[in-house]
Amino acid sequence: MKELVLFIAQSLVDNKDAVRVDETVGPEATILELHVAPEDMGKVIGKQGRIAKALRAVVRAATAKDQKPVFVEIQ
Numbered sequence: 001m002k003e004l005v006l007f008i009a010q011s012l013v014d015n016k017d018a019v020r021v022d023e024t025v026g027p028e029a030t031i032l033e034l035h036v037a038p039e040d041m042g043k044v045i046g047k048q049g050r051i052a053k054a055l056r057a058v059v060r061a062a063t064a065k066d067q068k069p070v071f072v073e074i075q
Helices: 002-014 038-045 047-062
Strands: 020-024 030-035 069-073
Touching: 002 020, 002 030, 002 038, 002 047, 030 038, 038 047, 038 069
Parallel strands: 030 069
Antiparallel strands: 020 030
């Protein structure tokens, strides 16, 4: 899942080297923290958060069969 978020984020931003995804696996859920350059933050979030919502929807659909939910946080 980490690779999927990384690929999508790198496709959206100009500074691809600044994109980083940290994964924290807990007992009840997995959290993916997406870090991008400050000037690319708007491209990842989108107008009214539409791109961020779409990114979270893709991750949720990809992990629908898993027992633990996966959350995406944009830092």
